[in-house]
Amino acid sequence: MNTPSYVNIAAYKFVTFDDTEQKRPEFQEFCRQHGLRGTIILSPEGINLFLAASREAIDAFLLWLRADARFSDIEVKESYSEHQPFNRMLVKLKAEIITMKHPLIKPEEGRAPSVEAQTLKRWLDQGHDDNGKPVVMMDTRNAFEVDVGTFDDTIDYRISKFTEFPQVVVDHKAELDGKTIVTFCTGGIRCEKAAIYMQNIGYDSVYQLDGGILKYFEEVGAAHYTGDCFVFDYRTALNPQLQETATVQCYACRAVVTPREQLSASYVAGKSCPHCTPSALENASATAQVEA
Known part of the structure; x- marks a missing residue:
């Protein structure tokens, strides 16, 4: 080979x-x-x-x-x-290596607790952490990244940028009381800041996945994970074997286009995809108006 x-x-x-x-x-x-x-x-x-x-x-x-x-x-x-x-x-x-707009969060001064991939898999296998608390996975990535793949039964707040995350976890804090939260992202950087912020606002049992999804794939594989992992380069997505997949990103609208969507007549490599046709854009606009 x-x-x-x-x-x-x-x-x-x-x-x-x-x-x-x-x-x-x-x-x-x-x-x-x-x-x-x-x-x-x-x-x-x-x-x-x-x-x-x-x-x-x-x-x-x-x-x-x-x-x-x-x-x-x-x-x-x-x-x-x-x-x-x-x-x-x-x-x-840049002012921050990952923009959160909370300058008082300084990971260098002390990280939130982290959980290694093998330990997390064991927790997910048994359904609770070592103290018996239910384990909840929380995705800190943007919605389009989550759609490519994520942990099973994860919390996904459908954020469009990381600066939205702080307010979202404030709004949902009460419903997560008594649970152990594991934040995660692609490589660890966003979930590190996220976990520190959550500790600062009173979450009493929160961890970051050490090394993010990519490290988890490397050490554990696909256990408790469905789909692939979006990456910010021309490979677009990696599978749990850390191999490039057939998923691509549309050059025109930057939407993620699955292999199945690439079969559509609306998909023209480098020009368009089913997400940026006039009808798709009209539907997206109508949905946004309803949600607003």
């Missing part, structure tokens, strides 16, 4: 990073010299990255990154692909 040509990595770390402007050109130059593509976000609260390149280039980047004491212990999740899933290399400066 041939080794896939590209190694894809996802990683983040919350840490004080107050020299982002000075470091940005260094990241840009290193990535240019080594043929890396993807996105790196530099922020006063840390770093977040999605990159793809050859094994040699990825290893060189991680060696270089970890030479900075602030990132010496950064954890990385890997997957593989036959083609380069990114078409360019971006190094961005």
Whole structure:
């Protein structure tokens, strides 16, 4: 069996990073010299990255990154692909590595409790945590990501952006009393902030899934999970074996298009899909007006 040509990595770390402007050109130059593509976000609260390149280039980047004491212990999740899933290399400066608009939440000063994949599977197998509390899975991702796949019986508040999450969990706090909540997301970054916020507003038993869905797939597979995992690159979605699927994203409207939907006459690769035809847009507008 041939080794896939590209190694894809996802990683983040919350840490004080107050020299982002000075470091940005260094990241840009290193990535240019080594043929890396993807996105790196530099922020006063840390770093977040999605990159793809050859094994040699990825290893060189991680060696270089970890030479900075602030990132010496950064954890990385890997997957593989036959083609380069990114078409360019971006190094961005942002106020937050994942936007929540709650600046008092600082994971560097103390994380919420985390639960590892194997432990979570055991909890879900038995229906409760080690203290006998019912376990509730809470998806912190956007609705279109959830639609590609999620844990069975998960709470999905149908948010369209992460900044909506804080108010939603305030509104639903009472109905979750007495339960253990496990927040999760693609790679761990959103659920880390989410769990800290929930602790701050009085949730007494909340965990984050360590490493997110991708780490869970790596260690446990598909147990208690239905579907695939949306990823923000040209692979669109990975299955529980961390392999690229036939799911795509519409170039015109950015909707996720399943293999079944790709059979529609409305689907023209790079131009349109069943979600952005005039009738679909009219239906979506009518639904939004009713819900409003």
